[in-house]
Amino acid sequence: MASFVYDEGRRAAFGGVPTHSAIDLNDDALGVYFVDEGTDTPNQTSDQDDADRTGQNPTFANAPNLGSAGSRVTISSNVLVFDAADLVFTGSGALTGVTSVESIDMWKDSGTSSTSPMFANFDDYTGLPLTPAGVDVTIVWAATGIVRV
Amino acid sequence: MSNSVRLHHPTFASCNYVVELPQAILAGAKVCPTCSRPDKPVKHEQKALHLQLDANGDCFVSEGVLETLRQVPTMAGLEVVSAVTNAPPQFVGAVEQPRQEVITATNLRTWTPGRTRQESERIAQAPFLPTLTAIAEMYDRRLTAVRAEKQSTFALGK
DSSP, X not given: OOOEEOHHHHHHHHSSOOSSOOOOTTXXXXXXXXXXXXXXXXXXXXXOBGGGOOOEESOXXXXXXXXXXXXSEEEETTEEEEOOOOEEEOGGGTTTTOSOBOEEEEEEOOSSXXXXXXEEEEOOSBTOSBOOOSSOEEEEOOTTOSEEO | OOOEEEEEOSSOOSEEEEEEEEEEEOSSOOBOTXXXXXXXXXXXXXXXXXXXXXXTSEEEEEHHHHHHHTTSGGGGGOXXXXXXXXXXXXXXXXXXXXXXXXXXXTOOEEEEOOBOHHHHHHHHHTTHHHHHHHHHHHHHHHHHHHHHHHHHHHHHHO
């Protein structure tokens, strides 16, 4: 399997009829966590919200949100860019209780697990699978944007 | 209180040392982006620790990972050196990955070509392309239909 956009995420962010609310990539709170695939295998079709998942690390409640809300999407010279500051999972709280993580999930944080739609799963990022060293872990987004069209 | 532990391998150095955990079966075995070459995909059937051994044969793991390693026979040849508080941070995503040798605990060896930062960026953006291409094609079809309708209306008007 390679990285993918969840079907629910495609409907919610790019036009369609989502089960939950639409995803505004520019303004909405977007959470990110790592996934221990020894516990759960992400499913592009059937995983619709956080409640469909297990193996999150950090947990839904403790996962950091993507920064730069309100200025993540820019359009210039017919190029749309969705971007944000690199995301740091800090220190001793990062990836505790897990031997390795195999992928990264991005989702809209509605504040409630069962109504927070899944957006995308990344499992072929350089550096994955990651074996925690008990230190800060930084997700470095592409310099040209998380998404560039 | 430290959160990292320095481990040492007496034989191997400057490589990605992979320790598969036999008790942790992966439900969906898939191609490992760290161990694979373009011409030789590698799949892990079990969860696997990927330990970056430096030139001295050292690497850093969390205390939780160490506890798991202690359950592996002979700790896969690794020795505990010391607890540390200043282990280097970890990065994933659009970062460079050097060409490196991959060695498993059962002494299988291969080389990966590594990735430049640009290749990592392209891979990071790739999952969105099929979705966005499909949307662009849908809008293109709609615009084509609108243009065709306008042209036919213009011809009839003349």
